[in-house]
Amino acid sequence: MNDGRTLSPGQASFNITNDLPTVWRPIYTQTRFIMLNELDRPVERRAFTLWVNGEEAHVLVPVHKTLLEVLREDLRLTGTKHGCELGECGTCTVLVDGQPQLSCLVLPIQVEGRQITTVEGLGTTSRLHPLQEAFAALGAAQCGYCTPGILLASAALLERNPRPSRQEVAEALAGNLCRCTGYVKILEAVELAARRMADG
Ligand code: FES
Ligand code: FES
Numbered sequence: 001m002n003d004g005r006t007l008s009p010g011q012a013s014f015n016i017t018n019d020l021p022t023v024w025r026p027i028y029t030q031t032r033f034i035m036l037n038e039l040d041r042p043v044e045r046r047a048f049t050l051w052v053n054g055e056e057a058h059v060l061v062p063v064h065k066t067l068l069e070v071l072r073e074d075l076r077l078t079g080t081k082h083g084c085e086l087g088e089c090g091t092c093t094v095l096v097d098g099q100p101q102l103s104c105l106v107l108p109i110q111v112e113g114r115q116i117t118t119v120e121g122l123g124t125t126s127r128l129h130p131l132q133e134a135f136a137a138l139g140a141a142q143c144g145y146c147t148p149g150i151l152l153a154s155a156a157l158l159e160r161n162p163r164p165s166r167q168e169v170a171e172a173l174a175g176n177l178c179r180c181t182g183y184v185k186i187l188e189a190v191e192l193a194a195r196r197m198a199d200g
């Protein structure tokens with residue numbers, strides 16, 4: 001039985017009077033009005049050419065869209081995660097010319113012609129990056145939401161410093177928050193990957 005709060009699977013259309021409790025109707029109406037206004041708003045769009053994971057990508061997007069939004073919504077690279085959008089959590093980290101950047105604070109125009117690496121470009125399904133193998137081996141990812149950003153920040157660290165100390169790993173990952181692991185396994189996984197990469 002439909003209690004008015006959910007749409008049943010076969011229900012083709014949404015009727016505000018029948019399908020929504022009275023208390024929710026003004027909120028629905030106001031939200032719908034705001035969304036329709038937003039869709040109607042004239043938005044300046046621009047074509048960009050981005051290099052992502054070694055491939056050229058052409059996009060035509062509103063100029064205010066962040067790199068994070070373009071990666072996820074236009075290029076369907078959803079490995080880059082959407083967190084705070086304020087530059088505070090690190091979950092949106094990508095590499096730009098090998099350096100970690102917070103994609104929620106970057107506009108596509110700032111990275112045109114530069115090499116962008118997302119977690120999709122770190123390894124392949126048949127050949128994981130040593131960091132990915134180490135994270136899997138040590139259980140350094142739990143919900144995994146922070147993991148793409150941490151993997152990329154770690155990859156940049158190991159590129160410039162192949163045998164970092166525990167302190168150096170912690171400093172390199174200081175901008176990447178994890179709510180699950182307590183960080184110890186993450187630090188251990190980066191150290192394990194560093195050893196394995198050094199050993200070839
Ligand atoms: S989403 Fe970019 S730093 Fe949090
Ligand atoms: S594994 Fe869940 S936030 Fe890090």
